[in-house]
Amino acid sequence: MSDPRNMSAAPQATAPPLSEPSAWHDISCVVNGHEVDAQVESRLLLSDFLRHRLALTGTHVGCEQGSCGACTVLIDRVPVRSCLMLAVQCDGRDVVTVEGLAAGDDLHPVQESFRAHHGLQCGFCTPGFLMTLAALADDAEPCDEERMLDEIGGHLCRCTGYLGIREAARCALGIAAGPDGCDHTGVRHE
């Protein structure tokens, strides 16, 4: 069934407010596989650029201090805090947000594992965990419990008490079965 949209047209970023005193910059980057050209003011945080200029509101903001992890995205496949980066620093970079994880109807194995293990309740911190764990799942080296806890150590969740999240992470990364065992193989998402 053909897609009615003009796929070559890159998503259009809305422009900065007219009275923004900071200088404007032209940037071009790849966001979830799409070429994006945009004008951004110097001080615009990457988190706000994704959320309010590209309408990719899956990345969430919980502290703007680099402490909660909800704003984590991948820059060139590496998880970073988007609230501690400027949009202009993304010029020429490849950005992946939670909206870029699933392949059409199929959820990424990490997303699937979170559903299977009640790894989320309100869902606000979830995108951050998913980006860190997706990058970990793509990492060549095998991952053990210690490394997994180090990687998600900086992500705060206030609802689940982390049990479901750790279980989901163990299963998605093929770490030794947790207390209730897990039948998922850590299939890498191509």
Next chain:
Amino acid sequence: MSEPRPTGYVGAALPRLEDERLLRGGGRYIDDLDLPGAVDAAFLRSTQAHARITSIDASRARELPGVVAVYTGADIAGRMDPLVNTEELRIPPGLEAELKPLVRVQPMPLLADDEVNYVGQPVAMVLAESRYLAEDALELIEVDYELLPAVLDPEEALTADAPRVLLDAEDNVGLRVRHGVGDVEAAFAAAEVVVSETFTSHRYVPSPIEPRGLAARVDPFDDQLTVWSNTQTPHRMRDHLAPALGRSPDTVRVISVDVGGGFGQKGILVVEEILIPFAATDLGRPVRWMEDRNENLVAGSHAREQVHHIDLAADADGRLLAVRDRIVANLGSRNMVGLVVPYNSLAHLCGPYVVPNVDIDVTGAITNTMFTSPYRGAGRPEAVFAMERAMERLAARMGIDPADLRERNLIRPEQMPYRTGMLDRRGLPQEFDSGDYPAMFERARVALDLPALRERQEALLAEGRHLGVGMAMCLEMTGLGPFEGATISVRTSGRIQVATGAPSQGQGHATTFAQIAADAIGVPIDVIDLVGGDTATIPYGVGTIASRALVTAGNAIHQAGGLLRRRILEAAATVFDTTADELGLVDGVIVRHATDAAMGLRELLLALALTPGGADSDGLVETSYFQPPNYATASSLHAVVVEVHTATGRVDLRDYVVVHEAGRLVNPTVAHGQVIGGTVQGIGGALLEHFQYDAAGQPATSTFMDYMLPTPEIVPDIRIEEISLPSPTNALGVKGLGEGGAIGPPAAIANAVEDALRPYGVVVRSCPLTPSAIRHLLRGAAIDQEEVTA
């Protein structure tokens, strides 16, 4: 009429229906709404704990390009009344008549006009094209403060010479209530043993990962004010906004969107939630406000700070004769929510124990700090900390094993429903509907393997290592009334919309409520769409607070579902020209017994429009409200094993068991998620979280680097032991379980730490038990450290 065939959704651990959307980043939280033409708000907040505003000059801020408006106290004072949380401040007639509590109403100006009395109080509101520009403008507002003396400690605030927290208040008392039963003095006189102690619960900030926020827009055509909010009580918000803005409630619509956790902090009305809709109305432009983390920590409501001077009187066998407690609660800058939390502490103090003589005297003091309001547990964790710590001290004094001492005093199952002789928060006789507390202790003993644990404790002590076991038993009277409702309708697609006044903050309502509705109506669960907390879809509602949603909204949905089922069958009977009992509704399809005639709901809805059927009402929609006759009393026993490293003061949680009783479970996975989530919040308070002010009332923990939430690695794999006693108070037999987990941990962990450090004679009187605090206790311990390890 055939009974609804139980398709068996209720009780099944279904994966949650809302997960896919949230996992794909498809959540619609407040800050995700794209409102064309919206301006962003930012608040200038007081930097002083107590001062008069001698002058405020916003002219430079108003002239900054991109700024649309700047409101100060003077701009608002004449036009908008101060905020009063009427619902929370209302005194139930039974309490008024019996106890004559003092509950002062201390309205809060929307923007401080002349006096500020805590750091963070809103002083001015800027509206600008972007939040960046709004914060630029905040830096241009010049405020001159004339400093006034401030008091931060609640007990100090109650002394005669304490400075006045609110200049125009008679004193620093926000509320006072005293209640009890029997003759306490006589009981203490006759007691074999009396334990007198002071235990303190410190100040918390609920800290949902999504701070508070809302957006408001007035539709130019129909003058409808729509407010999108992450409030937990949308109908209460509507019923405050309408009169505040001089509008009919019909023209105010509050929609609770996806919410990033609430835990009570989004459950009371605050001035920002009136100022934003006011600005949208005044400016004729949509207005959006998102609180940032610094604001949520400094100026989002705080919780829990209470001091308990508690005395227990016991006979020779350790049986409780009397409990006396003088409680001082820190209400913060004003009495914002009245008896809600303090009376919860009073009503839950004696927990699961039989106590013939009780005297509890509660005073709420106001101080120059952020005001406090209900946070998960709402007064119960503080009461359990005092009572379960006192029981531990009594056990130590009498040389009785703590678990044995507790079991001797438990209310027996055969005494249920049990009346304590006290009044509950509704002002009616306090009655626990069901519970088997001895069975919970038995399950805990088995789960921990207590005898083997004690042996291991001894063995490790010989090696200089310190293991400790601690328990805490807690009750929770859930399912607070007065009502909740549900409106269930068949939509033109044949799908079923369930609307209720109780929104979700992550508790999985879209799945659990759908399970209840699907069973009640007899339709597949995936045809059900839940709308929680949209005031346009159901006339009245209360909200999701106080572990009430499952009991009240759940049962309302169960009732409305049953009514709709009957409505469908009766309507189908007119279309099939037969009687309802000839028909059945199975998996959403209407079938005629002994024939293969069948019809879907979509076809039935259309058929009703087309079939001349006389004067019957042809809508397939039912509304029902459920008024809980009494509280449904859930209970939990927290048992924890800790190892305390005396050299560094670090506390490791070795094992954590929660024995949980919350009636019939609608979805065990979701239920256990609530218990574990609550328990970990309690663990945060026991070991890490503590909101602190410096001597001048300046906040010292205003970022997540200093207000320390629990992180993934410190939490053990909590084990849940489930006991289920369906509640007789409602048809579904359910009880509330949203808050239970958070009530026990501080007491259980404090008991375990004291048990681990028993060789040193350490007494734990408050949390958090940080490494520095543990070392402080050890340095001050009765028995010198060398003596023990030598």
Next chain:
Amino acid sequence: MKIDHEFTIDAASSRVWEVLIDPARVVTCLPGASLDSVEGDAFEGRMAVKLGPMSLTYRGKGTLTAEPEAQRILIAGSGTEQRGAGTAAATITVQLSAAADRTAVSVGIDLDLAGKPAQFGRGILAEVVTRLAGVFAQRLEASLAESPAVEARAATAPAEEADDALDLLGLGRAVIARRLLPIAVGVATIAAITLAVRQLRRSGSRHA
């Protein structure tokens, strides 16, 4: 937040006293402090505090009370941070005691900060105030080393707004950021020009 600091100066206490009672000389011994005006024992001025990347500028007023018989002065000052970061109030007591031809000086600084800077929970403020006291002592000593006859340094002229040359940052092609507009912080007039020029640019052709 109280910090005490003792040191001795190679000068007779009478000469030290002369410097202490002159706001123009003693206040500017505080690092970052500058005076806008002095009338008798009252003064108005500014205090710039630099702490790594953090920079705060307080503007306010204060008084200097001298107690000759007790050989003590008390400086009391309070100010508001120029960008809304809060307020600061400080009292500095300087107590002299003669020791032969040298003078023992004990400085007591009591600083109360309100607003964001006060929220640094990790004991950083104690260090800042300690270093402040140390530099104050050095500068006091230095100002004494100059001959007393030297006229008190004219109150430092208030620092004018740095008039940045408009295209100072125009480093040519290499600078990716397009330097279209002078960057002025919060100065209304320039921002107005910004708006006008931007309108112009939007309609004009896009250039690299």
Next chain:
Amino acid sequence: MKPPPFDYVRPTTVREAVDLLSSTEREVKVLAGGQSLMPVLNMRMAHPEVLLDISRLPELSTIEYDDGALRVGAAVTQSRVATDPAVRAGWPVLAAAIENIGHPQLRNRGTVCGSLAHNDSAAELPAVAVLLDARLSVTNSTGTRTLSASDFFLGTFTTALEPEDLLLGVEFPRPLGRGWSFHEFAQRRGDFASAGVGVVMSRDGDRVADVAVVLFGVGGSPVRPTEAENDLRGGELTAGNAAAVATTAAAAIEPGDDIHATGVFRREIVAELLRIALLEAWERAA
């Protein structure tokens, strides 16, 4: 918590960066990883007029090493250094220190030199720089100079860098021996350290040939307890003298109180961590 307005400039050569730093009256802040600077900007505790982004300067993006030393450019991230096989083999104390910094997501952007320039009193990298007598290369329009770690760190958030200076890189000499240990005490993984210690040690037979110790998170800049180092040199390390040396070293420092830990507690922790670290370094030096 949105940053104040500023201009952003991304030079492509060090030359351009230095020109900018020296040619303007305006307050310029160097932006590398941003993990320390951005939180301060978001809290509006600093109002620079220009951010100079050096994170992509090729000249500053290299890790080089030889028998003598390891050189890390100012744009090199902490994660890259901690995961470099040569660093893990030759400078294990540096890799271990980095793994204590914050969380992986912060270390993926944060730079080694950014942490040195920021000099938070609880930071791990300034401590390792002092422990290994690192040399810091600083340039400005008048030329380039090299500073020793002890001359570079002046106090909390205060270094010898002048406004127009640019830190080019840091050079960590080869550790004086195979023995090493690094421990810090933080309430949660990634938190600021209440206190921390680092040790490098060389051994011949059952004698301590040479040893260096650093204490950090105890207020101001990292501290080298030279007296303790002297006491250890030449002697055998036993559980007994490790504890004694650790206690005297801890007694010599004056850590302040803060809302998370008292000074007394931090001194106790330094004694305990140093005792453990000395014994661990001794084992590894064998």
